[in-house]
Amino acid sequence: MRARKFAPTQRTWDAGQVATRRTGLREQKKQATREALREAALRLALERGPDNVRVDDIAEAAGVSPRTYNNYFSSREQAIVAAVTTEREARIAAAVADRPADVRLADAVIDAIVDQYTSTEDPRQDALLLITSTSTLRDAFIHTATAIENPLADAIAQRLGDTDPYISRVLAAGVTAAVRVALERWLQPPSTPIAPGGLVVPSGALPELLRTALASLAPALDAAER
Template structure:
């Protein structure tokens, strides 16, 4: 049963990857608004019904959304060493997702496509907000902070913002890899974006 279960999981991963690859390829060729679910399913050699077993709509397929990313992130949040800083944990979470998205060699092209499409950008923002709410709740538990903690929400959302900013900047600076731009964003967050900020203005 173990071997059979492992084979099923591998097949699921392969099918999800085939659908995401087909969706991205077609979106790059025709534009995301001109691609249909039927075309994506046909290109991946699966049925439309199978498509909806993996993605709720074509935009998630083009984005390469994978529920396992959030599951792994939440698990990483729960099992992080006690001495690991919250921002460091978020870096490992983001690094894991970027590594997975980079595995098909299309991270940069996907990022450029997303930033050029209002529909894809909206879907990315909406799905990111939902992920961030769950990660914030998990981080609050880990840090022993109450629900509604500004600090935990800010750590998680700032990490997400670093990724979105990196994708946008990469569009105008394609020679700088997205991962490099994300890393720079995290370094700025870690050291303080504006250490000279005059707090008297908000006291």
């Protein structure tokens, strides 16, 4: 009896399916590991205080090796803050892309930033208090603004229908800088004394600070739409 033969296209299709499935499972595993690390980092920081948490402690609590930890986060502060800020950049980009076409780009960007940074539904108020009371966590929190740039650039380019990548990248970089300035003003006011225990009392309302900082970019965003 002759062996059954399969067409090359069938074999190629099957191999492609297997490769796609493996890639999907690999990404799911990475996402699960990242989530386990950031949740362990925040839990330990809340229990012990961030200065009493080592990378080895976080890795052990998440069930991975310290070497694996270093593949995901460069410091304990980054992991702790990630538990609060994770996926914020993706939500901002999605909000900008989903706004109706008749809404000004400037309004779409500013509203998305303010909504995601000042949501009253955020359940991590204890984590935010921890961040404001620790200088290294404040610095890490401010630095997370840089993650906005690339997803936001893609969302801006999508709204503009622009084939020139520099316009959307420059605009997104400007927005990122404005957000960082607003966060610095909110968390590190130069003339406000630090309360006992190292607690920084945020200066001003964050929504207002964000809108003020971002308003300076509105003319550039409007010009890009013309």
